Amino acid sequence: MHNLNIQPITLPGLELKRPIIISGPCSAETEEQVMTTAKELAAQGVKIFRAGIWKPRTRPGAFEGVGTVGLPWLKRVKEETGMFVGVEVATAHHVYEAVKFGIDLVWIGARTSANPFAVQEVADAIKGMDIPVLIKNPVNPDLELWIGAIERINRAGITQIAAIHRGFSSYDQSEFRNHPQWQIPIELRRRIPELPIITDPSHIAGNRELLEEISQEAMDLNFDGLIIESHTCPDKAWSDAKQQITPVRLKEIIDNLVLRRPKIGDTPRVTLDELRKKIDLLDDQLLDLLKERMNISEAIGKYKYDNKITILQTRRYDEIMNNRRDRGSQRGLDEEFITRIFESIHEESIHRQNEIMNKATTKK
CATH class of the missing domain: 1.20.59.10 (Chorismate mutase)
Incomplete structure (x- = not known):
């Protein structure tokens, strides 16, 4: 057990019920693409919009996001749809820019959470702010490193924290882009039972065909929510096209979820x-x-x-x-x-x- 001060995530005027759904494009590409996708998601009842502004890519030359120029687009999403918005941050500069444009929540990506120096830089930048922080598991299957990142953010005074389970890199051939290794987030739940866990089926699957199956398994394990990438035209996405779905398909997946009881009743x-x-x-x-x-x-x-x-x-x-x-x-x-x-x-x-x-x- 860890001595952490974890409080429920709250967003003004929004009652967060299980499953918490966060959705939006892998990357913010153009203002039109962001607004169209956001409006379609809002029409499907999604309340929290995500979009990648700064994209850490494996090799140079890949699309690394539009950067700060995309933040006004997210501000417009808030104004025109009433949705809350979130972005990934990896540096102190990202934190300051995101907060300046009224971003409601941020998450730390898998490559960043694998580097304690990078996590500490974000923690130092975010210290004193009242904003929810979501922390993805490191790319490698290292539970202690994941918990260490959570502890660094918590020690900066951030109490609204959730973990994002996005799977783990592996050299082994698999049907998954990142193997879920469910036993790791299960152990995280055992160690820090008050910490919300949100599963990222998009990065686990790497393809849209597996999204529904992974989403259901996360619900069967009593995890708290899903962060799923969606795009108004997934096949034309500038990054990770194969794992994105339309807002309509997202609604189908959500509607098909079977939410089992987290506690055992008297009858069985x-x-x-x-x-x-x-x-x-x-x-x-x-x-x-x-x-x-x-x-x-x-x-x-x-x-x-x-x-x-x-x-x-x-x-x-x-x-x-x-x-x-x-x-x-x-x-x-x-x-x-x-x-x-x-x-x-x-x-x-x-x-x-x-x-x-x-x-x-x-x-x-």
């Missing part, structure tokens, strides 16, 4: 408790089996030491992984899930054998 409680007891029993059995397996790993480590055999046996490791994946698939278990489990088991087994080797060597 007995059945659920019984199922949970079974899980507890099975978990105890799993732990006993893992302990027994590690005991055998230690015995193998002793044998390898006595017989001058190296710890890592690549052929045996490949054999285990291929065999366990196949056997897991035969039981209806996901191959990626089985791979992660046995990679962790193998890592711990190697660690145990290393300890055996080092102790034996030290005694000589």
Whole structure:
């Protein structure tokens, strides 16, 4: 648990109910594009408009946003639609410019949250202001770095804070642009239960076909909202065209969401408790089996030491992984899930054998 002062996000005159919906184009391109998209979103009932003004791109030459020239467009969105507006900030200059033009909320992007110096610069700039700050997870799957960014903003006196879960970069091939790794935001919720979590299906998916599925999973996990990129003409967007949708399609996704109860009612409680007891029993059995397996790993480590055999046996490791994946698939278990489990088991087994080797060597 962390000693943070987190208060609910409030916007004047707007009652924020779950799911909080934030939408708008990946990039503000032209004043006409911004206004058209905003008016279409407002017509669909969206109350919070987002647009990228400064865009950190992977390589130079890509469209990096229109910059400060786009902020008056967002001011016009507020005036003509009554929507609240938000932008991404990465430097002190961005913060000062955004506040000068009446931006209602800001978020810190994934590349910025990965750099404590950059987060601290934003924190120092925003100190003393009364504005909600949303913090995206770092590009890499590092929960402590994410929490560190949250702590830096909170220590600057900002209490209206939310986390944005936008997935994590991975070298592995996947259907996702950024793998969701749901266990990381789940652990964040466990550690800081009062912190709102908003999922970013657009950056997780990287394509519009997966948006509805990811949005529903976020709701099933009882997260608080969604930030989804929308554009009046997605296929002609200047950045991230494949992951943007029209405001009409956004409304369809929102309407299709099934919002399950966050708390368990009295009626199904007995059945659920019984199922949970079974899980507890099975978990105890799993732990006993893992302990027994590690005991055998230690015995193998002793044998390898006595017989001058190296710890890592690549052929045996490949054999285990291929065999366990196949056997897991035969039981209806996901191959990626089985791979992660046995990679962790193998890592711990190697660690145990290393300890055996080092102790034996030290005694000589």
